[in-house]
Amino acid sequence: MPREAEPSLSERTFTLQAISEGLRLDGRKLDEFRRLELSFGDEYGVADVKVLAKVSAEVTVPFTDRPFDGIFQITSELGPMVAPSYEVNRPTETEVLLARLLEKTIRRSGALDTESLCLVAGQKCWSVRVDLHVLSADGNLIDSACFAVVAALRHFRKPDTSIEGETLTVYTPAEREPVPLSWLHSPFCATFDFFGDEGDIVVVDTTWLEEQLRVASCTFSLNKHGEICQISKLGGRPIEATLVIQCAQMALAKVKEFTDLLDAKLAEDAKRRDKGGLMAELSAENER
Amino acid sequence: MAPPAAELSHLPKADGSANFSFGGYTITAAVNGPVEAQRRDENPFEALVDVNVRPAAGVGGTAERQLEAILQPALRHLIAIRNFPRCVVQVTLQVMEAPENAYVNSKVMQPRLNLGIIPSLLHAAMLGLLTAAIPLNTVASATCLAITNATAGTTIKVDPSPTEIDQATSVHVLGFTAGRDLLIAESEGSFTAEEWDRVLQTAENVCCRGQETGNDAEMGGYGAESENVLQFMRSVLEAKAAESLHWR
Numbered sequence: 001m002p003r004e005a006e007p008s009l010s011e012r013t014f015t016l017q018a019i020s021e022g023l024r025l026d027g028r029k030l031d032e033f034r035r036l037e038l039s040f041g042d043e044y045g046v047a048d049v050k051v052l053a054k055v056s057a058e059v060t061v062p063f064t065d066r067p068f069d070g071i072f073q074i075t076s077e078l079g080p081m082v083a084p085s086y087e088v089n090r091p092t093e094t095e096v097l098l099a100r101l102l103e104k105t106i107r108r109s110g111a112l113d114t115e116s117l118c119l120v121a122g123q124k125c126w127s128v129r130v131d132l133h134v135l136s137a138d139g140n141l142i143d144s145a146c147f148a149v150v151a152a153l154r155h156f157r158k159p160d161t162s163i164e165g166e167t168l169t170v171y172t173p174a175e176r177e178p179v180p181l182s183w184l185h186s187p188f189c190a191t192f193d194f195f196g197d198e199g200d201i202v203v204v205d206t207t208w209l210e211e212q213l214r215v216a217s218c219t220f221s222l223n224k225h226g227e228i229c230q231i232s233k234l235g236g237r238p239i240e241a242t243l244v245i246q247c248a249q250m251a252l253a254k255v256k257e258f259t260d261l262l263d264a265k266l267a268e269d270a271k272r273r274d275k276g277g278l279m280a281e282l283s284a285e286n287e288r
Numbered sequence: 289m290a291p292p293a294a295e296l297s298h299l300p301k302a303d304g305s306a307n308f309s310f311g312g313y314t315i316t317a318a319v320n321g322p323v324e325a326q327r328r329d330e331n332p333f334e335a336l337v338d339v340n341v342r343p344a345a346g347v348g349g350t351a352e353r354q355l356e357a358i359l360q361p362a363l364r365h366l367i368a369i370r371n372f373p374r375c376v377v378q379v380t381l382q383v384m385e386a387p388e389n390a391y392v393n394s395k396v397m398q399p400r401l402n403l404g405i406i407p408s409l410l411h412a413a414m415l416g417l418l419t420a421a422i423p424l425n426t427v428a429s430a431t432c433l434a435i436t437n438a439t440a441g442t443t444i445k446v447d448p449s450p451t452e453i454d455q456a457t458s459v460h461v462l463g464f465t466a467g468r469d470l471l472i473a474e475s476e477g478s479f480t481a482e483e484w485d486r487v488l489q490t491a492e493n494v495c496c497r498g499q500e501t502g503n504d505a506e507m508g509g510y511g512a513e514s515e516n517v518l519q520f521m522r523s524v525l526e527a528k529a530a531e532s533l534h535w536r
Contacts, residue, residue, distance in 0.1 A: 041314070041385050050299075052316075052384060056345035079342065081318040081380045083301050088340055131345050133382055135316060136299040174391050 004085045007212055015213055019195045019203060026207065031250065033205040034140075036147070036261060040155055040269045051145050052133040053152035057159070059170060062118065062125040070117020071127035074102050074149060082137050094141070101142055101232060102132070102149060105187050105221035109229035112153065116182040119161060119168055126158060128181065139207040142219055146189040151262055154183055155269065185223045188258045190251035193217045199237040202247060204254070218244065220251040224259040289447060292411075292517060294524045296419050302380075304420020308412035310517075311447050312387025315408050317416030321377030335372035337364045337379065341409065344383045351400055359409060362463060362472050366414075368423040377422060381409050389450040403476055404432050404453055406461045410472070411517055418525055428471050429517040430463030431494045433487050435479055442483065444490050458483070462491035466518060 007015070015025060022030060037050075062069060078086045078095045086092060106112070117126040130149050134141065157178035160171045193214040195201040203210065211217075216236025221229040228248070233239070292310035299305035302318035309315070325336050339360045341352040359381075367377055386405065407430040414427055434448035434456035445452055453459055458477030465471050475484070497516050 052344075052382065054344045075347070077342070077347075079380055079382075080320060080340065080378050081299065081302060081305075081316075081382060084320040084323050084378060129345065131343075131347075133342060133344075135318075135382065136301050138300065172391050173388070 004083055007209055011209065012213055015209060016195065019201060019210070024203070025209070028205075030201070030203045033254070036144075036258075038147070038151055038261070038265050040151075040265070050134075050136045051141070051148045052135060053145075053148040054131045054133070055128065055152050055156040056131070057126050057128045057156075059119065059124055059168075060127040062122060064122075067122035068118050069114040070125040072107060072112050072114050072117065072129075073127075074099065074107060074130045074132065076102065076132040076134070076145065078134050078137075082134050097234070098142060098145055101189070101219060101221075101230075102146060104230045104232070105146055105189055106149060106153075109185075109187050109221070111150070111183065111185055111187055113182040113184055119163065124168055128153075128156075128158070137208065139209075139211040140191060140205045143189045143191050143205065146187075146221070147258060147262070150186050150188065151265070153181060154186065154262065154266060156181055185225070185227070186259060186262065187221050187223045187229045188255045189219050189221045190254045191217060191219045192247045192250070194237065194239060194243075199239050200243065202243065202250075204250070218247060220248055222248075222251060222255055224252075224256050226252050292520050294415055294520075296415060296524065296528045302420075304416050304418070304422070306412055306415030306419055307384075308408060308415055309385070310408055310411070311404075312385070312449070313405055313408035314384040315405075315412035316382045316384055317412035318380045318382075319378065319413075319416040319420040319422065320380075321420065321422060322372040322375035323378065325374055325376040329376070330374045333373055334369040335367065335375040335377055337367060337369065337377050339363060339413070340378070340380045342380070342382045344386060351402065354401060355406065355409065358406060358472065358474060359413065362410065362428070363413060363417070365471060366424050366426060366428055366465070367417065368425055371423055377417075379413050379416060381412060387450050389454065391451065392454075401476060403459045403461045403474055404448065404450070406430060406472065406474065407432050407447075407463075407517075410463060411521070415521060415524070418521070419528070426465045426467055427518060427521065428463050428465045429495045429521075430461060430472055431491050431517075433460045433462070433491060434458070435460070435477075435483055435487065444487060446490065446494055460484070460487045460491070462488065462495070464492060464495040466496075468492065468496050 018024065060071060062071065076095060076099045078092060079088060080086055117128060119125055130152060132145055132149060157180055160176040160179050162169050193203045193206045193211065194216040195203060195214060199215050206214065216239055218233040220231050289311055295307040297305055298307055299318055302320055304319040305317060307316045322335055329336055337360055339356045341355045342348055343352055363379060410430045417424060432447060434445045434452050435458045436443050436445060436455060437457045448456065458475060458479040461472060461474045463472030
């Protein structure tokens with residue numbers, strides 16, 4: 001497959017000059033995000049931000065070394081849909097980094113209570129799987145991917161189950177309304193890109209062109225309470241410590257915005273599904 | 289059943305892209321091409337058609353490979369491949385949503401042939417190819433039919449739902465080009481030769497309906513039994529072309 005074209009010299013100088021003057025090609029401010037669009041599918045657990053995240057669950061046998069935990073995995077795929085240079089079944093560096101970052105942000109931060117996925121200790125558990133399909137990418141893939149995964153997981157409903165003695169019953173959607181996952185907190189990613197010789201110009205939500213010209217980048221994952229899950233800065237120019245702290249502050253503001261947006265969208269979707277106000281009665285879930 | 293819906297050129301990076309939804313299925317197609325083929329699979333006389341089906345959940349397995357094997361020869365007949373030697377036309381089909389049977393909890397990792405998805409995949413691929421402006425010999429449409437044996441006799445259901453497919457004795461997918469030539473014929477289940485003849489007749493009527501002008505009204509109008517997808521594709525593309533040429 002053909003290689004992706006690198007930005008030309010004139011493109012490079014023009015973009016960098018503009019950024020150093022505080023201007024961006026699409027007319028945004030340096031600390032301004034593109035408008036985030038989120039839509040949920042008709043099924044539960046489908047969220048689409050030009051990346052598609054699909055959640056699915058099935059009953060399996062837990063890992064022998066962790067008999068009380070369910071299985072939760074996130075897989076991501078970049079295919080020829082993004083650009084012809086991505087090949088099928090040959091993961092690129094971006095894909096590996098994306099998968100690792102999502103893993104650290106969502107799985108290792110304990111956003112999903114895996115113990116609640118256990119049905120019969122050591123014998124049966126839920127295996128929740130998130131499949132992330134990138135449809136199109138123009139920079140800042142990590143933030144949008146993380147948003148999509150969190151949105152899809154919070155939107156997802158798994159079939160209801162009951163245990164009587166030794167027998168486990170999994171109810172179909174027609175028998176009992178599916179139940180949401182036990183979700184503990186919603187971490188989001190905010191990526192900052194640094195430009196300039198000293199790396200002192202901070203730009204958020206970069207486009208693909210800007211992303212190719214950055215000198216360093218740093219991704220913060222945190223929830224709206226300001227609890228940081230991870231910070232990753234993979235190589236690039238060294239950055240002043242004060243700047244990193246400033247970025248963390250900005251990230252918190254951004255994450256609060258993301259949380260509000262997601263909550264609003266989820267409430268909107270719940271209202272759309274709640275035809276005739278029957279949802280409260282259909283739900284077999286216990287009040288916490 | 290809801291009428292088909294489509295969105296064209298919604299992915300900025302791909303040469304052509306389309307989102308097609310009908311009967312609970314939503315498919316996104318991205319088409320890149322003609323691009324240079326890799327050395328190992330280039331053909332000096334014609335373009336290679338590379339079809340890639342991706343499931344919504346899980347990684348693609350044997351079921352997806354089989355769908356690819358059904359679609360790839362069909363698309364090869366449609367694309368003017370001899371115009372582009374040593375090239376490749378990449379068609380990526382991403383399943384976004386598939387209808388679920390509310391009475392059964394489905395397993396993710398169970399490969400199972402799903403004939404019902406083929407029409408949507410083909411239509412999405414067609415729209416993708418058309419928006420990518422890839423020269424085509426002809427256009428095509430397909431339909432899915434299910435035969436149910438009840439005490440009252442056999443009935444043929446066009447565009448069956450997953451529940452109806454589960455109850456059917458045989459499921460058939462037939463595709464026709466705009467010139468009424470048979471392009472795809474896949475069947476599953478047990479059926480007699482007479483039943484297949486009836487299926488062929490019905491499918492031809494469904495796919496090629498309304499090509500003779502004035503026929504539409506007699507058949508009960510647009511959407512009488514199922515949507516005429518070729519007409520739908522034409523109207524969507526006309527709307528898109530009108531929108532794109534609005535500046536003139």
